[in-house]
Amino acid sequence: MSDVTRPHRTAAVIPAAGRGVRLGPGAPKALRALGGTPMLIHAVRAMARSRAVSLVVVVAPPAEAAEVRLLLGEHALPERTELLVVPGGETRQESVRAGLDVLPPDITSVLIHDAARPLVPVDTVDSVVEAVRDGAPAVVPALPLADTVKEVEPGKPGEPEPVLGTPERARLRAVQTPQGFDLATLRQAHDAIAVDGEGATDDAGMVERLGVTVVVIPGHEEAFKVTRPLDLVLAEAVLARRRATDGY
Numbered sequence: 635m636s637d638v639t640r641p642h643r644t645a646a647v648i649p650a651a652g653r654g655v656r657l658g659p660g661a662p663k664a665l666r667a668l669g670g671t672p673m674l675i676h677a678v679r680a681m682a683r684s685r686a687v688s689l690v691v692v693v694a695p696p697a698e699a700a701e702v703r704l705l706l707g708e709h710a711l712p713e714r715t716e717l718l719v720v721p722g723g724e725t726r727q728e729s730v731r732a733g734l735d736v737l738p739p740d741i742t743s744v745l746i747h748d749a750a751r752p753l754v755p756v757d758t759v760d761s762v763v764e765a766v767r768d769g770a771p772a773v774v775p776a777l778p779l780a781d782t783v784k785e786v787e788p789g790k791p792g793e794p795e796p797v798l799g800t801p802e803r804a805r806l807r808a809v810q811t812p813q814g815f816d817l818a819t820l821r822q823a824h825d826a827i828a829v830d831g832e833g834a835t836d837d838a839g840m841v842e843r844l845g846v847t848v849v850v851i852p853g854h855e856e857a858f859k860v861t862r863p864l865d866l867v868l869a870e871a872v873l874a875r876r877r878a879t880d881g882y
């Protein structure tokens with residue numbers, strides 16, 4: 635649980651060091667354009683739009699860290715937003731760790747947000763921050779699934795895979811970011827993983843292994859992750875609609 639006697643200060647760490655292999659050949663995914671602006675800039679702005687976030691740490695692809703610093707210098711952010719850039723690691727988990735390592739001592743809670751989710755609405759960001767500040771050690775935005783999910787015995791690509799079971803869909807959620815944490819809890823989870831060696835595909839998964847309760851709050855359809863080429867088509871359409879209707 636967070637220490638309720640300490641004043642809150644929330645940072646956002648944006649892992650942006652992935653290559654974007656599933657999106658196809660090109661620049662690292664975070665640097666690819668969405669509506670003419672790099673995806674990373676959208677993601678940074680999405681965090682900075684929340685008045686609760688006063689520090690944003692961008693975890694850049696190591697070879698492009700200097701380029702990322704220049705890029706961020708070219709795009710205005712609110713005056714209240716402090717910005718740091720650090721080089722990332724081989725895995726998302728290592729990149730998040732690199733971001734956590736540079737957070738100053740007055741930070742009490744942290745959001746971890748994929749650069750690959752450039753269009754998360756500010757209301758979702760604010761809801762995650764609020765839930766953490768209200769005392770939840772780990773908060774995850776998520777949506778119910780549209781598809782039925784099968785557990786399979788993974789086989790070779792293209793070969794039929796035997797079905798092992800069908801989890802009850804009503805109990806499943808597709809999780810998004812930003813995931814919000816009491817900083818001390820998330821650091822403890824990363825330390826524990828570093829010792830047991832087993833990675834996790836999201837930060838909340840590491841906290842779950844500590845035996846700490848993680849709670850889910852409603853996510854948003856527009857917080858989807860740009861992973862494959864079709865996701866980029868959808869992101870362009872959402873952005874164009876926002877620009878036409880909200881002056882976004």
Ligand SMILES: Nc1ccn([C@@H]2O[C@H](COP(=O)(O)OP(=O)(O)OP(=O)(O)O)[C@@H](O)[C@H]2O)c(=O)n1
Pocket residue numbers: 648649650651652653654655656657663664693722723724725726727729730747748749750751859860861
């Ligand atoms: N070594 C890594 C790998 C991923 N990420 C970041 O983690 C987020 C979620 O990852 P994903 O969407 O899977 O991105 P990639 O790893 O780039 O995608 P792919 O697996 O297709 O290469 C992205 O913002 C990505 O930049 C990171 O910071 N460091």
Ligand SMILES: C[C@](O)(CO)[C@H](O)COP(=O)(O)O
Pocket residue numbers: 726748808809810811835836837859
């Ligand atoms: C953190 C995440 O976005 C939550 O859905 C997801 O787990 C990242 O997955 P990936 O392995 O980077 O595709």
